[in-house]
Amino acid sequence: MEAAVFEQTHPPTGKIQYKDSTYEIVSKVAYLIGVPFRIFENEHESPQMAVYQKLAQDKNARIIRNLCIVRTDIERNFKKINDKMRMDLKSIISLPEYVSASAINELTADGINFIKKSSTMLSGHIVEINRIISDRINNCKHLFPLWLDWQYVRDLFIMPNGLSEKDTKDAAVVYYESLSFYPYQMYINWIPQDEGNILYNDKKFVTLLYQWHNDEFTEYSKVSDAGSYVKGNIYDYIADSEQVVVVVDCENSDPYKLSATLRRLNREYLDKIKTIILFDDVHTASAWSILEKFTSIPVEHITIERIKQNKSLVDIRLTARACQEHYENKIDSFIIVSSDSDYWGLISSLPRARFLVMIEREKCGPDMKAALTDSGIFYCYLDDFYSGDSEExxxxxxxxxxxxxxxxxxxxxxxxxxxxxxxxxxxxxxxxxxxxxxxxxxxxxxxxxxxxxxxxxxxxxx
Incomplete structure (x- = not known):
């Protein structure tokens, strides 16, 4: 496994500063590799307490965590433990000052015993721990999303040639010599180097993880969320509105990105949205038909047949319905979900209505964005919201x-x-x-x- 120095790029904005990241992946990895509980308790650290509490109820996750804790304790105190075992005939169980007694007790309660009578040497205990981790780590695969390469995550837990006593000693030497580089000084399988806190957030960790495998991670919406500026503007817009209706051009929008966006907004503000009206062409994604199951907002789904096969009527119907909502139902505010510039006509024809526009970065041209900016209409990118919530x-x-x-x-x-x-x-x-x-x-x-x-x-x- 090779680590490399790299420049993170994310077109078209250039260098990434790891801003607005999520902490789900790093929290799960931190739990499994055995990062101390006090780190999860500290609100200034990245690992999240909610993830710890959830995984602590999962037997498979708990077993891997405790095995990793014991393995790290042995690696960190190898000489002291080994001397006690040889000179004082101590058992590893009777050395709580060096090896976590609570981790061993929890393993016993979960039916795991890594201490074999045939293992008279300390390195033999590590070999057995490595064997159990190798056999059981795939039981934790379900904890991670499908888009994340599981093999890359799995490799972090597998000590190279860890079933050979000689190679476990080599791994211990590498670990001890570079102790300060390891995440919270917990053992993982990597080439240690000064990367700062690799569990700083999901964006940093996943980017590095793929680099270590000579690969590139590019789906940054899965490890980041829209920042406080974007969400704050949306909340202010809704708060200043009497009634809000969301109108969606299904031809020019992504159901998964919209679903993810709605699920990352505060429920208090979503309750002010009267309805989501989907204007759907017969040829668009079938996921629109089940969107209502994944949002608390009422959804009206209008499927529009084509008179001519090469001509959609979605934009005409959306415009007409928005005017009807404004004049008949007194809707004062609209959120338009579309990257199509055709809706500038709708915006300009309702001067007393308020608009917020949600677009997709690659679908919306500069002219439309310039027109919105010049008119003081706030727009945001659906792409910027954490897309992991759309997996379901x-x-x-x-x-x-x-x-x-x-x-x-x-x-x-x-x-x-x-x-x-x-x-x-x-x-x-x-x-x-x-x-x-x-x-x-x-x-x-x-x-x-x-x-x-x-x-x-x-x-x-x-």
Missing amino acids: LKMNALFREMRIYMEQAVKLNVNAMLDDALRVTRITMPYSERKQFYDKYIKTLQLVINEAGDVSLAIKVK
């Missing part, structure tokens, strides 16, 4: 479409299949025998997926 919507949208596909593609009745097989083979089965056959072979049918993605059913025969 993405998964639900995927599952929904996959179920529809499977219902259309797979129409198999296993009872009819068995009836046909019995008829063709001219086998007669009494009811009891047929039921046993059904339970043993039909209910245990397995899906087999080949490398090309083709699916077939296989009968499990022991």
